[in-house]
Amino acid sequence: MKLIDLLNNSLFDSIKNAYSLEKEDFQKLDLGFVSSTSEDHGDYSSSASLKLAKKLDSSPRDIAKKISDGLLSELIEEISVDGPGFINIYLTRSAKVNELKNAIELKEQWAFKKNNRKKALVEFVSSNPTGPLHVGHGRGAVLGIAISNLLQSQGYQVDKEYYVNDAGRQINILALSIILETINHSFNRDGLYQGGYINDLAKKFTKKTNLKEVAQPEMSLSDDADQKLDELIAFYQSESPKIWNELRTFAINEMIDIIKADLKNMGIIHDKWFYESSVGDFNDESSVLFQAVKGITKKKLTFKKDGALWFKSTDFGDDKDRVLLRENGEPTYYLTDVGYHKDKIDRKYEHYINIFGADHHGYVKRITSAFDTLKNDYQSLEIVLYQLVNLFENGKKKQMSTRKGDFYSLEELREEIGSDVIKFFFLEKKSDHTIDFDVLKAKEESKTNPYFYTQYAHVRCCSILQNKAPDFKCMYDEKEITKNFDLLNKIINYPKHLEDFANERSPHSLVHFLKELAADFHSFYETNPVLVENDTVANSRLIITKATQIVLQNGLELLSVKPLSKM
RNA sequence: GCGCCAGUAGCUCAGCUGGAUAGAGCAGUAGCCUUCUAAGCUAUUGGUCGGGGGUUCGAAUCCUCCCUGGCGCGCCA
Numbered sequence: 170m171k172l173i174d175l176l177n178n179s180l181f182d183s184i185k186n187a188y189s190l191e192k193e194d195f196q197k198l199d200l201g202f203v204s205s206t207s208e209d210h211g212d213y214s215s216s217a218s219l220k221l222a223k224k225l226d227s228s229p230r231d232i233a234k235k236i237s238d239g240l241l242s243e244l245i246e247e248i249s250v251d252g253p254g255f256i257n258i259y260l261t262r263s264a265k266v267n268e269l270k271n272a273i274e275l276k277e278q279w280a281f282k283k284n285n286r287k288k289a290l291v292e293f294v295s296s297n298p299t300g301p302l303h304v305g306h307g308r309g310a311v312l313g314i315a316i317s318n319l320l321q322s323q324g325y326q327v328d329k330e331y332y333v334n335d336a337g338r339q340i341n342i343l344a345l346s347i348i349l350e351t352i353n354h355s356f357n358r359d360g361l362y363q364g365g366y367i368n369d370l371a372k373k374f375t376k377k378t379n380l381k382e383v384a385q386p387e388m389s390l391s392d393d394a395d396q397k398l399d400e401l402i403a404f405y406q407s408e409s410p411k412i413w414n415e416l417r418t419f420a421i422n423e424m425i426d427i428i429k430a431d432l433k434n435m436g437i438i439h440d441k442w443f444y445e446s447s448v449g450d451f452n453d454e455s456s457v458l459f460q461a462v463k464g465i466t467k468k469k470l471t472f473k474k475d476g477a478l479w480f481k482s483t484d485f486g487d488d489k490d491r492v493l494l495r496e497n498g499e500p501t502y503y504l505t506d507v508g509y510h511k512d513k514i515d516r517k518y519e520h521y522i523n524i525f526g527a528d529h530h531g532y533v534k535r536i537t538s539a540f541d542t543l544k545n546d547y548q549s550l551e552i553v554l555y556q557l558v559n560l561f562e563n564g565k566k567k568q569m570s571t572r573k574g575d576f577y578s579l580e581e582l583r584e585e586i587g588s589d590v591i592k593f594f595f596l597e598k599k600s601d602h603t604i605d606f607d608v609l610k611a612k613e614e615s616k617t618n619p620y621f622y623t624q625y626a627h628v629r630c631c632s633i634l635q636n637k638a639p640d641f642k643c644m645y646d647e648k649e650i651t652k653n654f655d656l657l658n659k660i661i662n663y664p665k666h667l668e669d670f671a672n673e674r675s676p677h678s679l680v681h682f683l684k685e686l687a688a689d690f691h692s693f694y695e696t697n698p699v700l701v702e703n704d705t706v707a708n709s710r711l712i713i714t715k716a717t718q719i720v721l722q723n724g725l726e727l728l729s730v731k732p733l734s735k736m
Numbered sequence: 737g738c739g740c741c742a743g744u745a746g747c748u749c750a751g752c753u754g755g756a757u758a759g760a761g762c763a764g765u766a767g768c769c770u771u772c773u774a775a776g777c778u779a780u781u782g783g784u785c786g787g788g789g790g791u792u793c794g795a796a797u798c799c800u801c802c803c804u805g806g807c808g809c810g811c812c813a
Contacts, residue, residue, distance in 0.1 A: 199753075207756085216755055219793075229793080252756050253793070297813075337813050395812095477811055488739070488809075495811045502813050530740050531808045556741065557807075598749070601741055603806065605748085617762065621775050633772050681750055684760075695768090695777040714772095736775070 172268060173665050176213060176242060176258070177201040183239030184217065188225060195221065202258070204662045208654045211249065211257030212265075218254040229254025262647035268661045269650065269716045270641055277723045280664040285324035290513060291317045293524035294432065294439075295332040298424035299343045299362055302431045304606065305526065305558045307579040311592045311729070312555055312600055313524045314437050315676035318727040323671045325520070331439040332509060335421050336446045337502060341402045343424070344416045347371045348405060351380040360394050366427070374419055384408040431580050435588045436729055448508035451500050458500060461511035462493060464543045480507075485538035507539040514544050521550040522674070527601070530554055553674050555600040561607040577608065586611055589730045593620035596728055599677040619684050624733045626687035626694075627725065630718035631734035633699050639711035649709040653697075656689040656713065663720050667727075676728060683724045690717045 180202065184190060200217035218233035225232060233250040240248060240256075244264040249257050272279045293313025296306045317327045334340075346362040350371040374380065386404045390397045405413045425442070432438065449456025462478070465471050470481045476496035483490050493504040500508075513521060521540070525532070533552045540550040560567040560577055567577065583591060585608075594611065597619065598604055639645075651657055659682070670678045699710040725732040 206759095210756075214756085219755070222793080255756065334813070339813060475811080479811095492811045497811085499811085501811060503811095505813095526807095527741065528807060533740090554741080559806085602749080603742070610748095616775060618775085619761065622761085625773085625775055629773070629776085636772065677750085681760080684750095688760080691776055692778090694772085695774095698772065700772050736773075 171664050171668075172244065172260075172264070172661065173202055173204070173213065175244065179240055179242045180215060180217065180236070180256075183236050183241075184221070187235045187239050188221075195224075204658055204665070205257070210251065210255065211247075212260045212658065214255050214257045216255055218250075218256060222254070262651045265651050265657055265661055266645075266647050266712075269657075269712055272660065272663075272716045272719055273639065273641075273712065276719055277726075280667050280720070280723055281322045282324035282668070284326070287325050287520060288518040289317075289320050289325040289327045289520040289522065290330055290516070290518040291320070291327060291522045291524065292330045292332055292513075294428075294437075295334075296428070297334045297339050298421055298428060299339050300364070300424070301366060301427050302579040304560060304577050304579055304582055307435070307582070307591060308555050308558050308595045308600075308604065309524050309526060310432060310435060310437050310579075311595045312553070312676065314729045315592075315596055315679075315727065316522065316524070316553065316674050318729060319667070319671040319674070319676060319679070320520075320522075322667055322727060328440045328518070329438070330441045330443055333421075333425065333442055333444045335444050336505070338399075338402075340417060340421060341406075342398060343420050344413065345398060345402055345405065347374060347416060347420060348380060348383065349401075351375055352383065352385070357394075360398055370420060370423055373423070374416060378412060378415060380412070380416075383412055431578075434580065434583055435591070436731075443509065443512070445505055445509065448505055448512065451494070451498075451504075456508070457512045457515070458504065458508035461504070461508045461539075461543060464511065465493070465507075465539065468542055470542055480535075480539065480542075482535050482538040485534065485541060487534040487538050491535050503535065506536060507543075510536065510540050510550075511543050514540070514548060517545075519547055519549075521548070522553060523550065524553045524555065527554045527556045551674075553600060556603040558595075558604045558606050561605060561610075582608070590618065590620050592728055592730050593618075593623070593680065596676045597680045599675060619680075620730075621736070622691075623683050623687040623721070623725070625736060626690045627718060627721040627732050628734060628736045629694055630690070630714050630721065633714050634711070634718060636700055637707070637711060639708055639715045641712075643708050644705040645709045645712060646705050649706055650712055653689070653693050653713065656686075656693050656717065659686045659689060660713075660716050660720055663724075667724075679724055679727060683721060683728075686717065686720060686724075690721075 180200070181192060181195075184195065184200070185192065195217075198217075198220045200215060200220055202213035202215045205211055205214050218229040218236060221232055222229045230250055230253070233254045233256050237248045237250060237256050240258070244260055245258050246261040247259040249259075251257050291313055294302070294306055294310050296302060296309075302310070313329065317329050320327050342360070343362055346367050347370050349356045349358075349361060350367050351374075371380075383405065386401060388400075388404070390400055448458045451458045451462070453459060462471070465480055470484060471493065472479050472481060477492045478494040479490045480493050481490050491503055492501050493507070494500055523536070533554070537550055537552065544550070579591075590611075594606075595604065663682075666682055667679070670676065670682070693713065697710055699707060699714055701707050701710075722732045
């Protein structure tokens, strides 16, 4: 059990006994201890008495006195009531040293929770397979991996999933782009996918199939750009169905290979790639698509209007109802997605997290509405949004467009600054904050980068520890170990912090924690030479160094960043 | 027009489920390398927490109105 949980139990018992309250009476008031930010306030402090003052109609300081009198724990050295009525407690030195001992003996198991028997499914990236990943997708990717890792640290069994939009119009346009790239260079490229990768795909495809043999459209085409594309797609579909289908399949597979490679280079691997096309045909009653509609209808949440079938999502707070089946009987993209979530639900995870770019925020309500209609009682869906990444070059904003092929690819960025720097940089900001990313500056800054600062602390630990390891069987000095308040405070409370970061889905807090821990260690390092002649002092400082190293390593690994032992 | 996100030091950002004097990094200034890696440390300058009201023992944090910026509001995907 965590230190802080032991202390809180004691605190709650004391409150119960002193005022004959039941736990339910104050459960919501959040009365527990928090680790102090300043040594003046002890190791932990609680504002319980301030929060209870009104309810108990008594002065906060009196309440604090009474509660602290009943606060019994061998972990506590001293209790004081300060300020308006805060209860501040000081841990005994041996309680602190004992935590370091646990950390060093148990390594990552010290901070992690054991299997809590719950399964979580995290869906992220899921970008259309119509182009390589760009920098913006990278943010979703690193967020997804970090959140998955955080959940794992809390004992969840986590699966990572990518939803592949392989069925829609976008793929037809991709195929069309490849055809026109090959046979008609003078064609206006508006609305088509462009860029080097289209040319690569075209070349590769024409090696096995001669695209020049496909028919040339001779009918007159619409002036409307969108409509024109649809006419061309329809033409190739009917005139050269075999080649068309071959090309579509080829294009999807090639693009997915590219995306997979981009992700792998970032150290990100999904457990499952779910294809949109696999939700099946609505006319097939065994398909999840049909089952999804059936499930919603069963709850009396569908209705017909204008020949279409609608879902009454406004019942869940959506701003309008949503079409499931179009007037022509075809499922909407939305229904396909509902079908996908039906499939997820049937796979019986307890917890679902979807990580979406903020440009999809309008989509959140309608998908949670459908999910809540179809889910089982024990299941829940949560959507984590991340704001977009704006790219700047020399202070000028770069517009990004997959269509035009004018984008900064994740792969290009990775080649320039490395995947771990990208991860650290993206994860450092909280997800609902837009990132203004200046490519040149990121490169320039790589020397004063917080990534290197944090890694450097770990490197310093390693370089000391390779000379000598701490040994609890040898002499050590508790006073020597505990004199570095900030450093000890962070190490000891790491498991609790980690739990909070996981619950809040906030890897950025972990990044900030690690930077601060690194700062505390750098400071310690300057004034406390570890490898000194006095064995007791050396061993004491080795204990601190080893504990720091374990926490840094553990935290970096959760961010999917490789801890360095040399720089 | 409606909805979501943001506005905190010159710059980039933490802190936001109310708590003790608002914190980092970068940039600036002044110091520290015969000693475990100076990609480091120490000291220091810099703040009407976008603005106005309100809620209370206490507000950067909650409510409300307004201002600015980004994004989204299809029987597209």
